[in-house]
Amino acid sequence: MNTETDSSPGLRLMELVDLLTRHAQPMALPEVVALTGWPKPTVHRMLAQLEQGGWLVREPDGRRYAMATRLLRMAEAALSNSAQQGVRHAVLRQLVAEVGESCNLTALSGAEVVYLDRVESAFPLRLELRPGMRVPAHCSASGKLFLAWMGARQRRTVLDGLVLTRYTANTLTLRESLEAELEAIRRDGHAVDAEEFVEGLVCVAVPVFAPGQRTVRCALALQAPAARMALAQARLQLPRLEAAAQALARTLG
CATH class of the missing domain: 3.30.450.40 (GAF domain)
Known part of the structure; x- marks a missing residue:
């Protein structure tokens, strides 16, 4: 993904969800940053939002994010x-x-x-x-x-x-x-x-x-x-x- 995008925050979240579902395996913050090319603080905030909303869940190691039941x-x-x-x-x-x-x-x-x-x-x-x-x-x-x-x-x-x-x-x-x-x-x-x-x-x-x-x-x-x-x-x-x-x-x- 490009580091620059005209997407709204909501569309950015959907793009991130699309990336995570296509890779079909739990991913850590550095891996997501590398794939998106987005700033680390931005990706961290988005992952936290998806986790808080019940869309993602942390793996037992606390580092990797996986798709939640929702x-x-x-x-x-x-x-x-x-x-x-x-x-x-x-x-x-x-x-x-x-x-x-x-x-x-x-x-x-x-x-x-x-x-x-x-x-x-x-x-x-x-x-x-x-x-x-x-x-x-x-x-x-x-x-x-x-x-x-x-x-x-x-x-x-x-x-x-x-x-x-x-x-x-x-x-x-x-x-x-x-x-x-x-x-x-x-x-x-x-x-x-x-x-x-x-x-x-x-x-x-x-x-x-x-x-x-x-x-x-x-x-x-x-x-x-x-x-x-x-x-x-x-x-x-x-x-x-x-x-x-x-x-x-x-x-x-």
Whole structure:
């Protein structure tokens, strides 16, 4: 950013919020100053204003600023509202028509996955999850995908505060086991839910990257009853999921 700008103080704050959300990781004052090129006292004052307003929160080290729940909820609402209309929803509908099972678009909110959009299959046997609903990160394909693509420091912070609640016999409740799976997800490029959250339900998820970056903005997932589509069969749909994820990435701008 330029050190000189005609932006009003309110627009300056929005520009700062935009920068922090695009970098998707906690940042210290010197890092923000270096990225904006703005005077240190100005940046310090703006960060303090955003923290006081509940938009940012300090990390435990007291130095770095992270997105607070208020800012995360606003981002979720913006994504959800746009996802309900237009191109993104059309991509989901087309994907469901191709694979024959329910598909969804999700984002990470703290240690939970929030549904931004979802298209159900035509079958009567299905689990209906509406936009806005949340599921745990450690036992959902999308959640594990987000965890796997975090930076090491951010992932460690999230895992330190994560309660690995058991939902089924397949839920990963040992941190060592979860971390080993996260490494495999990063290597393989996709994640699965092998009946870990709901017994009898399987899921495969792929990342939706920010354009021109390797930052995961959303996750795209296929979800199906294991009785109708075994996990091995769901994995065969990965090429279709990845193609749809690329189409969705182009809509993020």
